[in-house]
Every structure is written in C-alpha cells, then in structure tokens.
Amino acid sequence: MTRAAVRVGTFEPGSLQWHAARDGGIGGSEIAAVLGLSPWESRFSLWHKKNGLAATGSDNEAMRWGRRLENLIADWFAEQHPEFRVRRTGTWRNRLRPFQIGNPDRLLYGLTKRAVLGIKTARDSLGWGRPGTDEIPVYYRAQVLWYLDTLGFTEAYIAVLIGGSDYREYHVPYDAGEAATLRKAAAQFITSLESGTPPDIDTHAATYQVIRELHPDIDDVDVEIAGELAERYRAALADHKAAEALKRQAAAEVLDALGRARRAVCAGEPIAIRVPGRGDAPPSLRPSPVRPPMQKVSAA
Template identity: 65%
Template sequence: MSAAKRVGTFEPGSSVWLAARVSALGGSEVAAVLGLSPWESRFSLWHRKKGYAAQAEDTEVMRWGRWLEEPIARAFAELHPEYRVRRTGTWASRARPWQIATPDRLLSSLTERALLEVKTAHSADEWGEPGTDEVPIYYRTQALWQLDTLRLSRAHIAVLISGADYREYAVDWNISEVSVLREAAREFLDTLERDQRPDIDEHTATYRTVRALHPLIEDVEVEIAPTLAERYRAAVAEHKAAEDMKRRAAAEVLDALGSGRRAVVAGESIAIRVPGTGDSPPSLRPSPIRSTPPKVSVAA
C-alpha cells in the first residue's frame, strides 16, 4: 500500500470518523458530488461538510447492511479460497491526501491485490449479469474511487439481493473515469474553502437539508422574488395535474388487470398489484424503469 497511508480504524458516524472526513472525500460521497447518489445531494453533502447540517440519520436499511456485511464477505471468502480476505481501516492517498477510502475488505493472493465491497439490495434492478461490471452507478463510482486511492486495479463487489440471491461483479480501474472523479472532487472541496454554496436542486436530500437549516418559525413576512413565486405556483399546479393524471392512469391499469397480479408490455413489467393493509383492497405499484446505467465519464 505504498500509494496510500492508513489513517486508522473508526466506527462509522463517530466523532473521530467525522473528523477524518471533514476535509476529505470518501468513496460513498463521490457519487453525491457528481449528482449520482440516490441518498445524498451535492447540496446536502456540502452543508454536512461545513457543519451546517447534521449527519444523516442511521436507518434500518443501513443497519441491516452493516449486520449482513460479515456473512456476505464470508460467503465470498469461501467461494474464493485463492484470496486472503481481511478487514481494513481508512486510507488516504499519498498523492492526494483529501482522497480517502474505507473498503469493506482487502484481498490478496500470490499474484494479485484487490478490494471487496459488500452490498445488499431489495431487487435486481440496476444490477446486470453476474460477473460483469454492470452495477449501480453510485457503487461504481465508490469502487473506482477506492481503487484509485489505494492504487489497485480491481474491485470485487459481492451483493445479496432480496435476501437469497447472491451475486458477484467486478469493476476495473481506468484513468478516463477516475480523472473525472478526481477533478469533480477537487472542485467540490474548493467550494468548501471558498464558502461557495451549491445551487438548490430537486434532490430529496436537498429539500430535507433546507428544512433542517431553519427549524424555528418566526411570525414575520419575507418578500420573495416574483419569478420564484411564479415558479413555485406553476410547480404546485403541475404537480396537482400530474397527480390527477397518475390516479386516472392507475385506475385504468387496475381495471385492465382485473384480478391479475402484474401488468406487462412485451414481457416488460409495468406495474404490480400488491395486497392492501388490513381490510384495504389491493393497490397498484409501478415497476422500476429498467435502464443501462451510464459510465461515470459519460454522466459527468
């Protein structure tokens, strides 16, 4: 590991863990910098780094992910006796100290060093054929970032889908994508030093952060720009119209389904009827739209 130095081993969310990351970026944060994370926006990440917003709360999904890490890693080890699988800590790049990585496991054999990332998923959507590099884009950026930090060539990704579908993937380091990550990360860190707040975007994490920034309510009036007022009113009206259209379309799909379970078009699932709670009748749930995730270099 001559390319990186070991910073330490920290409990996720602890004060020392936060201190080690305050002026650096880890693999799970790079996707947010690029606007690719489903959990964190550039805006929310910036405010957390500045100390203006609280750290993200621990969720059941996050806790179960941590609890299942060990058995999934153990399954990988049993399937790959050629590797020595060991825990590790947090590492910082010697060339770019602001680039840090905390891989789930380090792998070593007589001929190779690699890393292992362990994941869980509710469904196979966004996951391609096992053995390929077709993983969700936010996990791809994490793997590439950690490979680049440690100057390793391959990241193995072991994922348990729906509690019983174990799969493996592999992501290889390449300069075209990691160059995009490095540049975006450095630019983001520069905005922290310049106190240059990112623009508000449509991400749920951004809305949640703005709400948390002003927890008190003062009984005063605030004049806002007419263009902002008009944009808000138009968005509210469009949202109402979209909800009405969705409700009608859902009713039409339910009517076409009758007592059927899944609505399909040319073999592709469009929606599924799910049981209601208590005495409630079944409701309609849309199926995820399948798409091929872009490479980091294209998305950037």
C-alpha cells in the same frame, strides 16, 4: 500501507472519529453525491453536512442490517475464493491527493494481485446486471472506482446479497478516464467548501430535507420573495396537481387492463403490481421500481 495511499486508522462507521478522518476530503460513500448520482445524498446536502451546517444523518434499519450481514457475505466470498486472503481494512488517504479518502469493506491479497472487495445488500435485483460483469448501479461504481484510484489498485470485486438469499459477484476493473472524472469533480467540490460557495438548490429530496433543517425555528414575519420565484412555485403546484390527475387516470387504465391479474409488464419490464387493500378496501396499484442506471461514471 500501499505505494499510493497511507492508512489513517480504523474507525467505527458513522462515529465522530470516522467523520473527522474525512474532514477536508471526499470518501467513497460521498463521491456519488459529489457527481450528482446518489439516490440518498445531493451535492447540496453533502456540502452543508461537510461544512457542519447540517446533521450528518442517523442510522437506519437497512444500514444496521447491512453491517450485520457484512461479515457473513465476506466469509462466503472467502470460501468461494481460496486464491485470496480476505482482510479487514481501515481508512486510507491518497499520498498525492490528500482529499481522496477510501474506506473499503475488505482488501484482497493474492499471490500475483491485490484487489478491493465491496460488500452490498439489496432488497431486489433492480440495477444489478449479469453476475461476473461490471453491471452494477452507477453510484456503487463511482464508489468502488474511487477506492481503486485512492489505493492504486486495478480491480475490485463486488459481493452482493439480494433479497436475503440471492448471492452474486461482480468484477469492476479500474478505468483511468472515469477516475479522472471523479478526481476533477471532487477537487471542484473541495474548492467550493473552502470558498464557502454552496451548490445550487436542486430537485433532490435530500436538498429539501437539509433546507428544512437549516431553519428549524419560525419567526412571525413576512419576507418578500422575487416575483419569478413566486410564479415558478405556483406553476409547480399547478403542474403537480395536473400530474396527479394524469397519474390517477393512467393508474385506472392500467388497473382496467389488468383485470384480475397481479402484474403489469411491458416488453418484459415490470411496470406495476396490484396489491391487496387494507381491510375491506379493494386492491390498488403500486408502481414497480425504476431500474437504477448502470452506465459509466460521469458528472450529472
């Protein structure tokens, strides 16, 4: 128990009890979606899942391996920081704001301070800045600030293992202004859940997936849609076709510029890479991942 929050219990991540503890509230893994900052979840998809209108999602290999590696990363952090006792924790609820739920990976207890420890794994270093700074992807920043605000703590450490061998640590201090942004967005989202008012349909892939799941059956009937929507859909198809053509041309020009080289860079930034073709096929071009943002938290 802390002055700011009360411990609800300990639940297996993704279990029915874990989801039940979040009913009527927003957890740290959800706040980035509420803000429109999550690469995995949209406001629309989260709203429908929390209202029980869509499946909450299943495990994948990345999530399973992340959990398997969590203990190893936590143990390594503890070895590097004898000044802290690294402790497992559970699900917490803020006393004054019951909608504010937190389930940090670990809590750190020192002689003079307490802190949150976030544990991450990543395939590559894109989005991760200089170790020791707070330069982490914005969706993880939103998560860790949510935990700090829920618990009433003032700092967090992030331990990340990149590519299976590159261990880094980051330090994120509490920011009252950003925390206020998180609270406001979460409160508005909770109000929309209670009123039954879903967010607007957006461009996120998770939104499209949830809408597909909302109507799994097909009835052999016609539905009249608005002319504006029909025209916008057709225009989007035409734009997509044109964009695909421009992409092919640009890719051909990059391949031509590369010649036999493997990687294309611009001002030190990776742009694309040539990869071997399957069988007897010639090499093709694959874009380099775009760096995730590392800015301050704000609603999208």
